[in-house]
Amino acid sequence: MPKWTMVEAINHALGQELARDKRVLVFGEDVGKNGGVFRVTEGLQERYGAARVFDTPLAESAIVGTAIGMAVYGLRPVVEIQFAGFSYVSFNQIGSQATKMRYRSGGVYTVPLVIRAPFGGGVRTPELHSDNVEAFFMHLQGIKVLIPSNPYDAKGMLHAAVADPDPVFFLEHMKLYRSFRQDVPEERYLVPIGKAAVVKEGSEITVFAYGAMVQVALEAAAQWEPGVVEVIDLRTIAPLDEETIAASVNKTGRAVVVHEAARTGGVAAEVIAVINERCLYALLKPVERVTCPDMPYPVPILEDQFIPTPGRVADAIRRTLEP
Numbered sequence: 423m424p425k426w427t428m429v430e431a432i433n434h435a436l437g438q439e440l441a442r443d444k445r446v447l448v449f450g451e452d453v454g455k456n457g458g459v460f461r462v463t464e465g466l467q468e469r470y471g472a473a474r475v476f477d478t479p480l481a482e483s484a485i486v487g488t489a490i491g492m493a494v495y496g497l498r499p500v501v502e503i504q505f506a507g508f509s510y511v512s513f514n515q516i517g518s519q520a521t522k523m524r525y526r527s528g529g530v531y532t533v534p535l536v537i538r539a540p541f542g543g544g545v546r547t548p549e550l551h552s553d554n555v556e557a558f559f560m561h562l563q564g565i566k567v568l569i570p571s572n573p574y575d576a577k578g579m580l581h582a583a584v585a586d587p588d589p590v591f592f593l594e595h596m597k598l599y600r601s602f603r604q605d606v607p608e609e610r611y612l613v614p615i616g617k618a619a620v621v622k623e624g625s626e627i628t629v630f631a632y633g634a635m636v637q638v639a640l641e642a643a644a645q646w647e648p649g650v651v652e653v654i655d656l657r658t659i660a661p662l663d664e665e666t667i668a669a670s671v672n673k674t675g676r677a678v679v680v681h682e683a684a685r686t687g688g689v690a691a692e693v694i695a696v697i698n699e700r701c702l703y704a705l706l707k708p709v710e711r712v713t714c715p716d717m718p719y720p721v722p723i724l725e726d727q728f729i730p731t732p733g734r735v736a737d738a739i740r741r742t743l744e745p
Contacts, residue, residue, distance in 0.1 A: 431573035450502030506541035507553035521564030546722035554683035571636035578613030624652035642735035
């Protein structure tokens, strides 16, 4: 079994989908000859041709709008927004068209579209390149939002996204692209959409995270003896896996939620709402959240003070474990 980085796992998944289904197209800014800014699509145009893997103008609204039309008429486009912060100009196409088509047509039309986008901090990018936009799309009914935390999940979740009949926003944290390798099967497999993963078992407190924050949570949890801190990778934030969330907190009685996005109106708030609705009588302490502050993404020199760290997460765990 090969050991792949997340870039290699995603590239392999895209290649398999292009080979398996002639309806699959891959397009976006610089994804063709150059293979994308991060080389995620490297070699795909050479193998599958410029009619199926091609570059577009710098126009995210046009990229997504074109892809919606293609999807409605039977193709399965996988488009790349070069950085998630560039997706704001395509929000109209996603919110007004892609997410509404199934409902608007009474199920006659669907939009099997995957929108891939790198996001997240820790790599010293300029403005609009590190923005954490997931909560915007979480609020749109009719789209699924997937955020893998490792190469194995990235491949299986992307296969599942391409197979899904509805639009999927697939966010890839830039810091994870080449940060570690993992055993990844070469064959096609599916990681279920809407299913969280227990990545570290514990009985005293649950830490919820996704994307790059899963590694941060695991590093924080390592400060306690095995079996104390349970870490859950949400993987899909829309729809949330409420069953796994509730089962864990009903067991541990304590919880901390970690995400890199702004505090107000974020994923943590929704996870806490699920806990309050389904686990209130099991809670031994109020749920804590560790997030970025409510401010624009800062200049690179301030990133380390901005992004949640294992130390901040460990402090929240410690406070929540106190009697």
